[in-house]
Amino acid sequence: MKRSLISLKTIGIYFFVALFLITGLLPSNMQAQTNQLIDREIFFGNPEISGAQLSPDGKYMTFVKPYQEVRNIWIKKTNEPFDAAKPLTNDTKRPIPGYFWTHDSKYVLFVQDKGGNENFHVYAVDPSGAPAEGDDVPEARNLTPMDEVRAIIYSVPESNPDMMYVGLNNRDAAWHDLYEVKISSGERKLIRENTEKVSSWVFDQQDQLRMATRSTDDGGTEILRVDQDGFHPIYSCNVEESCSPSRFHKDGKLVYFVSNKGEDVDLTSLFLMDPQTGKTTLVESDPENEVDYAGASFSDVTKEMVATFYYGAKRRMYIKDKNFQKDFDFLTSKLPGAQVNFGSSTKDENLWLISATSDVDPGATYLYNRKEQTLVFQYRPRPELPVDQLVPMEPLTYTSNDGMKIPAYLSLPKGKSKNLPTIIMPHGGPWARDYWGYNSYAQFWANRGYAVLQANFRSSTGYGKKFLNAGNGEWGESMQDDLTAGVKYLIEQGIADPDRVAIMGGSYGGYATLAGLTFTPDVYAAGVSIVGPSNLLTLLESIPPYWESIRKMFYIRMGDPETEEGKAQLMKQSPLFSANKIKVPLMVVQGANDPRVKKAESDQIVVAMRELKLPVEYICAPDEGHGFRRPENNMAFIAAAEKFLAKHIGGQYQADMLDDIAKRLEEITVDINTVALPKKMDESAAKVALPKPAAALTMGTFSYKTTVKMGDQEMAMDVKNTIAEKDGHVSFTSTVQSAMGQIVDSYMLDSKNLTPMSRSVDQGPISVKLNHGEGKISGTMAMNGNERPIEVSNEDGIFGDGAALEATIASLPLKEGYECTYRVFDVQAQKVKPYKAKVMAKESVTVPAGTYEAYKVDLISLDDTPGSKTIWVTTEGKRCMVKGTAVVPQMGGAVVTSELTAVE
Numbered sequence: 026m027k028r029s030l031i032s033l034k035t036i037g038i039y040f041f042v043a044l045f046l047i048t049g050l051l052p053s054n055m056q057a058q059t060n061q062l063i064d065r066e067i068f069f070g071n072p073e074i075s076g077a078q079l080s081p082d083g084k085y086m087t088f089v090k091p092y093q094e095v096r097n098i099w100i101k102k103t104n105e106p107f108d109a110a111k112p113l114t115n116d117t118k119r120p121i122p123g124y125f126w127t128h129d130s131k132y133v134l135f136v137q138d139k140g141g142n143e144n145f146h147v148y149a150v151d152p153s154g155a156p157a158e159g160d161d162v163p164e165a166r167n168l169t170p171m172d173e174v175r176a177i178i179y180s181v182p183e184s185n186p187d188m189m190y191v192g193l194n195n196r197d198a199a200w201h202d203l204y205e206v207k208i209s210s211g212e213r214k215l216i217r218e219n220t221e222k223v224s225s226w227v228f229d230q231q232d233q234l235r236m237a238t239r240s241t242d243d244g245g246t247e248i249l250r251v252d253q254d255g256f257h258p259i260y261s262c263n264v265e266e267s268c269s270p271s272r273f274h275k276d277g278k279l280v281y282f283v284s285n286k287g288e289d290v291d292l293t294s295l296f297l298m299d300p301q302t303g304k305t306t307l308v309e310s311d312p313e314n315e316v317d318y319a320g321a322s323f324s325d326v327t328k329e330m331v332a333t334f335y336y337g338a339k340r341r342m343y344i345k346d347k348n349f350q351k352d353f354d355f356l357t358s359k360l361p362g363a364q365v366n367f368g369s370s371t372k373d374e375n376l377w378l379i380s381a382t383s384d385v386d387p388g389a390t391y392l393y394n395r396k397e398q399t400l401v402f403q404y405r406p407r408p409e410l411p412v413d414q415l416v417p418m419e420p421l422t423y424t425s426n427d428g429m430k431i432p433a434y435l436s437l438p439k440g441k442s443k444n445l446p447t448i449i450m451p452h453g454g455p456w457a458r459d460y461w462g463y464n465s466y467a468q469f470w471a472n473r474g475y476a477v478l479q480a481n482f483r484s485s486t487g488y489g490k491k492f493l494n495a496g497n498g499e500w501g502e503s504m505q506d507d508l509t510a511g512v513k514y515l516i517e518q519g520i521a522d523p524d525r526v527a528i529m530g531g532s533y534g535g536y537a538t539l540a541g542l543t544f545t546p547d548v549y550a551a552g553v554s555i556v557g558p559s560n561l562l563t564l565l566e567s568i569p570p571y572w573e574s575i576r577k578m579f580y581i582r583m584g585d586p587e588t589e590e591g592k593a594q595l596m597k598q599s600p601l602f603s604a605n606k607i608k609v610p611l612m613v614v615q616g617a618n619d620p621r622v623k624k625a626e627s628d629q630i631v632v633a634m635r636e637l638k639l640p641v642e643y644i645c646a647p648d649e650g651h652g653f654r655r656p657e658n659n660m661a662f663i664a665a666a667e668k669f670l671a672k673h674i675g676g677q678y679q680a681d682m683l684d685d686i687a688k689r690l691e692e693i694t695v696d697i698n699t700v701a702l703p704k705k706m707d708e709s710a711a712k713v714a715l716p717k718p719a720a721a722l723t724m725g726t727f728s729y730k731t732t733v734k735m736g737d738q739e740m741a742m743d744v745k746n747t748i749a750e751k752d753g754h755v756s757f758t759s760t761v762q763s764a765m766g767q768i769v770d771s772y773m774l775d776s777k778n779l780t781p782m783s784r785s786v787d788q789g790p791i792s793v794k795l796n797h798g799e800g801k802i803s804g805t806m807a808m809n810g811n812e813r814p815i816e817v818s819n820e821d822g823i824f825g826d827g828a829a830l831e832a833t834i835a836s837l838p839l840k841e842g843y844e845c846t847y848r849v850f851d852v853q854a855q856k857v858k859p860y861k862a863k864v865m866a867k868e869s870v871t872v873p874a875g876t877y878e879a880y881k882v883d884l885i886s887l888d889d890t891p892g893s894k895t896i897w898v899t900t901e902g903k904r905c906m907v908k909g910t911a912v913v914p915q916m917g918g919a920v921v922t923s924e925l926t927a928v929e
Contacts, residue, residue: 060438060474062679063414068469069663071096071656072406074107076123077390078369080130083376085152087113087133088404089121094656096120098133100152103376103392107404113150115162120654128372129186132208135165136176141618141650143569144175147191149208168211171195175571179203179225182232190216190226190234199573203234221256223249224574227280229273230328236270236280236300244577250300259303262286264581265494267293271321275328281308283318291489293317295333311335312343317487322367324349326374336487338420338432339461340364352395359400360391364462378403384418387463414439416471418461423514425483425507429495432488433480433511434459436467437520445476446674447521449508449541449549453532455496456582458485473667474676476520482507484582497582500561501540501598508537509545524550525674529666531555531614531652532622539600539611539630546608551673553666555614556622556651559630560602560891561595562586569620592893592912593920602891602914604633610640612669614662616649628700635697642669643695661690715822716845718779719838722755723903724748726929730873731761735919740764744923746828754782759828772829779833781825786852793852797823802850802857817855823848830884831906835898839864839880846887859887870897870908872924877907903928 075096077088083103090099092112098121101110113133114121124135133152136145147168154163169176169191177192187208192201196218203217203226216234217223227236237249237256244264249256260282262268268284274297282298282305285291294310295318310318312335319334324346331346344350356365356379363381368390370377375395382388387410390403419435438445448470452459459479467477481488482504484496496504508528515521528541528549535557542552558564565579565586572579584598585591596602611634615627624645634641644665646658653659664682671678682690729744742763749756755776761768768788772781784804786793795804800820805812824833826849837845844863851858865881879897886892894911898904909923 060472060677061414062677063411063469063472065469065660065663065667065679066683067407067409068465068472069656069659073408074404075406077378077403078124078126079103079371079376079378080126081128081372082130083371083373084130086378087124087126087152089124093117098124098135098150100133112162113152114165115160118648118655120656122654125181127181127186127208128183131186134178134181134189134208136178138650139618140648141616141652141654143620143650144173145177146170146174147176147178147189147206149211166211168206168208169193170211173198175201177201180228180232182228184232190228192219192226194571198570201571222574225269226251227270227273229277229280230275231277235273238269240574240577242577244575244581248303259300260284260298260305264578265497266490270298271295272323281321281330285317285490291491293490295321309333309343313337313341317489319487324374325370325372336458336460352393355398356393356400363388382463384462384464385415385468386412387465414472415463415468418464418467420461423511425503425510427503427506429483429492429503429507431480431482431507431510433478434461434467435479435515435520436464436471436477438471438474438476441474443519444522445520446474446525446670446676447476447478447512447515447527448670448674449511449526449528450477450479451482451508451528451530451534451537452479452485453530453534454486455482455484455500455504455533455537456486456493458487469663470670470676473671473678475670475674476515478511478515480508480511498584498594500536500583501544501600505537505540505544508541509548512548527551527553527670527674529553529555529670530557532557535614535622536600540598542607542609542611543600543603544606546606549609551610551612551670553612553614553669554627554630555662556616556619556627557613558622558626559633560599560626562592562599563629564622564626565595567623567625589893589895589910589912589920589922596891596912596914599914601629601633604630604639605637607634607637607639610642610669610673612642612644612666614653614666615643615645616651616653617645617647618650621651625702628702631695631697631700632702635700641697643697643700644690644693645695646693657686657689658693660686661693665690665694713846715778715780715824715847716837718833718836720836720904721776722748722757722774722779722832722836723905724750725903727905727925728927728929729923730926731921731923733919733921744828746832748832750776755779757825757829757832770827770829772825774825774829774833778822779824779836780822781829781850784825795850795852806852815852815855817850817857819850819857821848821857823850823857826850826852831896831909834862834882834884834896835904835906837862839882839898839900841867841880851890858890861885861887865895867900868897872907872926874907874925874927879907 071091075089086103087100089096092115095117098113099110100113121135124133132149135148138145148165150163150165157164174195180190189206191204191206193204194201200219202219205214205216222239223237225238229235234251237251239247241247246262246268247258248260250259266286268286271281271283273280279297282296283293285293295308296305298305315337316335319336321330322332324331331349332342332344335341360381363383366380368378377393379391379393380388387407389405392401392403416436416439421435422430422432425431458481470477484504512526516523526549528538530538535554538552538554539557539559541549584594613627613631615624617624631641631643644662667678727746731742731744733740742761745760747758755774757772759770766789770786773783781797784795790809792807802819803816824830824847846861848857848859863883865883868881870877870879878900882896884894891914896906897908898906907925911921913919
């Protein structure tokens with residue numbers, strides 16, 4: 026058991042807790058499946074062709090196709106066959122994630138990062154440019170060539186096609202300044218330095234900067250009008266609401282605006298706002314009063330709205346333009362049963378690329394000529410996929426434990442519906458949602474014989490702010506209950522075999538996987554966590570700097586780590602601190618360069634499970650970030666997960682794999698014995714000399730009222746610390762009285778430097794006897810008569826622990842800005858551990874003994890020992906601790922509070 030930063034005055038509580046490692050049995054009901062397996066390469070290998078776009082002048086079509094097995098941009102004349110195309114880019118390391126044409130059809134722009142670090146740069150390619158010498162593609166010019174900088178494209182003006190507005194965080198990593206970038210030359214000009222915490226900019230139809238949004242200190246959103254003389258606030262909404270300008274009306278006076286502001290308002294609606302006054306007029310809300318407004322389409326020719334969209338169980342579209350209605354009716358008559366999607370078009374909107382998709386079809390793309398009313402097939406991204414073997418994605422709703430209705434999607438293996446191995450697949454975000462349509466994972470797992478449930482648990486977006494906000498502070502609790510209720514529903518319906526349910530997801534879905542295995546250990550038989558956070562405190566500490574604008578939103582929706590209550594909640598909800606409850610096998614998948622969920626999140630849970638001797642497998646790709654994009658990494662991970670789940674819950678799996686995929690899987694599979702936790706300080710820092718006390722300990726008796734709060738339960742203890750001179754040294758005795766009995770913790774301290782000479786702890790059947798000297802700590806620990814020896818090196822010196830430490834810290838030369846490192850001996854771990862004391866502020870503190878001016882001192886672990894502790898020390902007179910708080914993850918995130926009641 027690891028020890029937290031809590032005073033040993035509560036050590037007795039720990040000794041009452043026994044940890045039992047419970048191993049789970051393999052499923053006993055693994056039935057053979059008979060599905061005809063579709064090769065995983067067909068599901069997850071590179072699409073043959075995807076992402077086609079027309080140049081605005083209609084002369085060319087670009088698309089994404091593998092070049093040396095990596096997805097790159099290709100180009101052909103619109104009327105040419107695809108085999109006449111030539112590559113425009115030749116990146117052999119990382120797929121191109123997206124691209125678009127400039128308005129004048131001169132350049133193709135795309136963004137790219139390195140190894141998944143999400144520091145995206147903007148590149149421009151001239152399709153008419155000659156290849157560089159020795160190359161077979163034109164040069165891709167980096168328009169934002171700065172290290173450790175993330176570029177955001179805000180606008181590409183139609184009125185000046187050789188220019189774009191870009192945000193760059195080169196001055197301040199947290200905030201993007203606004204630049205004008207010339208595409209043909211890469212010349213950059215600073216337009217606005219972002220010192221106002223602006224998170225986005227809005228340009229009108231004439232490409233003039235008119236509005237901005239920024240985050241408020243309380244996590245809300247403020248809408249600003251941008252004038253020559255600066256910013257003018259015109260609208261705001263709080264952190265539990267949403268409000269944002271969408272695009273300017275063609276008249277240039279009004280702006281389309283989306284909001285759900287108001288206590289009696291739930292769903293977001295579309296409005297028109299007057300930026301001069303902030304007045305809004307309703308345009309439309311969901312005609313079925315079911316879900317949020319999801320978006321609209323506008324004509325680039327007329328600038329008029331042509332359709333609005335809403336996503337309930339499936340997409341609903343409301344067409345506003347009679348010509349667009351004719352087009353839609355024609356297309357649906359030619360593509361019956363498909364969901365018709367309008368993609369890229371020419372500038373005159375005569376030629377369109379149309380895709381037709383469904384839940385059982387990843388789609389086909391067609392070229393539609395509006396004038397000639399012709400529809401010509403272009404390509405299928407996965408032509409080898411046998412769509413007749415795919416299965417429907419059925420919308421359903423079930424009830425969670427507290428009565429909340431949870432919308433979800435269920436995919437069942439072909440011809441089977443009862444007693445199935447089942448995969449619960451929570452989405453990421455968590456402020457996102459799953460949609461009806463083709464889903465490669467759902468189809469793949471259904472093909473392997475699994476039932477697949479995708480639940481839009483509370484906190485999912487699109488269902489109104491009440492549903493979204495119902496998840497605030499509920500990570501691992503009500504949000505997890507929604508998933509557990511989904512399992513219960515499938516079992517009650519006879520669909521899921523209760524002994525063969527697994528959980529698998531990425532990002533928040535990865536967290537939900539870890540939470541499912543720790544907080545509901547009897548529900549699942551296995552789990553696959555993909556880039557899932559295990560420790561919510563370290564997750565929040567390491568969020569990317571460019572997310573500063575939404576930091577407060579994270580605190581509101583998750584928990585505030587800057588408060589003791591928030592820390593306690595986040596620790597309680599962190600799977601890492603309940604890893605000992607896991608009973609079943611876990612697979613952990615991570616990208617080494619992930620900027621959102623750092624590699625340490627996966628390392629921590631892997632190490633915890635290894636130390637607890639629990640079954641864990643670890644896959645970590647050194648060239649990936651938040652999820653896998655390189656096909657060889659993705660294929661290797663899926664092959665491993667397929668075998669893992671087949672082993673533990675009994676579906677089918679494809680045993681063979683390509684040689685290069687097998688080699689890659691071997692390369693990215695981590696020997697768990699090599700995983701080490703990151704250190705917060707190096708060894709040299711840990712060995713610095715102990716700080717010297719500024720004064721002797723204050724003699725006397727100090728009484729405290731201490732409470733231990735664990736959820737709804739609370740335990741009170743009386744603590745009396747007595748400090749006295751004895752034989753030229755300092756005697757320190759802490760006596761704790763509680764319902765669990767008496768604890769006496771006694772030290773003899775060297776009067777010169779306050780380091781321990783000896784220590785004894787007595788608490789009923791438990792006793793600890795220690796001697797400090799000659800560079801080591803030696804003694805015994807006994808429990809119920811069973812004694813074991815202690816002998817640990819102590820060449821660098823330590824301070825006393827528990828209440829003795831609090832008194833020692835009070836004797837240091839504290840002042841505002843002061844900090845120091847020190848060490849203590851952890852009795853339970855039998856290890857010397859380093860810490861830092863840091864004065865955070867000077868505050869007035871009121872406790873039963875009175876009101877004191879005090880230094881607030883944080884005691885910080887430097888070796889990732891879980892927990893936190895803060896003490897308040899008087900600034901004048903008798904130096905002593907007047908208040909202390911600690912959060913103890915090993916006790917379910919219990920909060921321990923001590924307050925001074927008397928000084929004698």
